[in-house]
Amino acid sequence: MASEAPDAESIRIARSIPWSSFGRNTVASRVGKSLLPIGIFNFDLPKYESDKPIPTVTSRSAGFENYLINIVGTAIQAGDAKLVTCAHVIEGVLQTKRKGYVLASSWRTNALVHQPYPFSHALRYIDPRTNEVNAAVDLAVVPLPARNEPHLPYDVPIVQWGDSTKLGVGDPVLLAGFPYGTQLFRMAQTNRGVVQPSFFDGVISAIIPATKPSETRLLQISAAVAGGISGGAVIDIRTGGVVGMVTSGLTGPQGYLHPVTYAIPSEIIYPYTRRITFQTTGGVRGIDDWRRRLVHLKRYVREKLWRDR
Numbered sequence: 001m002a003s004e005a006p007d008a009e010s011i012r013i014a015r016s017i018p019w020s021s022f023g024r025n026t027v028a029s030r031v032g033k034s035l036l037p038i039g040i041f042n043f044d045l046p047k048y049e050s051d052k053p054i055p056t057v058t059s060r061s062a063g064f065e066n067y068l069i070n071i072v073g074t075a076i077q078a079g080d081a082k083l084v085t086c087a088h089v090i091e092g093v094l095q096t097k098r099k100g101y102v103l104a105s106s107w108r109t110n111a112l113v114h115q116p117y118p119f120s121h122a123l124r125y126i127d128p129r130t131n132e133v134n135a136a137v138d139l140a141v142v143p144l145p146a147r148n149e150p151h152l153p154y155d156v157p158i159v160q161w162g163d164s165t166k167l168g169v170g171d172p173v174l175l176a177g178f179p180y181g182t183q184l185f186r187m188a189q190t191n192r193g194v195v196q197p198s199f200f201d202g203v204i205s206a207i208i209p210a211t212k213p214s215e216t217r218l219l220q221i222s223a224a225v226a227g228g229i230s231g232g233a234v235i236d237i238r239t240g241g242v243v244g245m246v247t248s249g250l251t252g253p254q255g256y257l258h259p260v261t262y263a264i265p266s267e268i269i270y271p272y273t274r275r276i277t278f279q280t281t282g283g284v285r286g287i288d289d290w291r292r293r294l295v296h297l298k299r300y301v302r303e304k305l306w307r308d309r
Helices: 008-016 027-032 087-096 181-186 266-274 294-302
Strands: 035-040 070-079 082-085 100-108 111-119 121-124 140-143 172-177 198-208 218-221 233-236 242-251 257-265 276-278 284-287
Touching: 027 172, 027 233, 035 082, 035 087, 035 181, 070 087, 070 172, 070 181, 070 242, 070 266, 082 087, 082 266, 087 121, 087 140, 172 242, 198 257, 218 242, 242 266, 257 266, 266 276
Parallel strands: none
Antiparallel strands: 035 070, 035 100, 070 082, 082 140, 100 111, 121 140, 172 198, 172 233, 198 218, 218 257, 233 242, 242 257, 276 284
């Protein structure tokens, strides 16, 4: 028996339902626009050519899930042409022996578009106490000279940094990133393949002071997190500012996730990212340097974690 065409009331109801909406703008969603998955693709992407159409895969394309990025961690848009993530995330990309990418999202003609951007370098944390690389601090800056062009928009806003020195035990925070990596977007039977950050609430359960010259303070947060959220944001719910970056969580036997997560405070991240400036045309420009000189650029290049092969 053939189904009847929808009547006027059914059509009215169907039109009133926000089928493709991501919800209203909130403190969390605004920060989420500044977060990008970082990882690799299991195939070689075609080289971008400005005089040719950009290859496109949609959610209706056959086997489109095979084209999803293999997420290793999360990156934060820390400033113009620079991202920040965990050093161990960069090392994870290194171990795959493939080119690293971040996945930027933008709206075009009522569609959410994901555009991959390759990166070729990452810079270790230079400790201002010693003027040397401090490998004990799980922090790296990724230059990403992406330009916002009409045919290839880069709509990722720079995150608003908060003041971690004003945090205290018991303060409410949100954690945001891409836990479980790409697998999270394949777990459900429906609505699959929509890559977007997830959010978790918690409180500052402890603030751990540095006990050695190589250490920083750490934020301890009462939330359980999974792999993929490394490099994610810690958000002050009251101000919307990012007050830290997730580095690790406590995992027990059989992979049980304990509600204990650690993060580097923004008091470490923000000053470091400010010291580094890049040209959005494609190269390192110099260092705004707390009285340092351009000659120190050689140190950053020499100590980079990752270079294009």
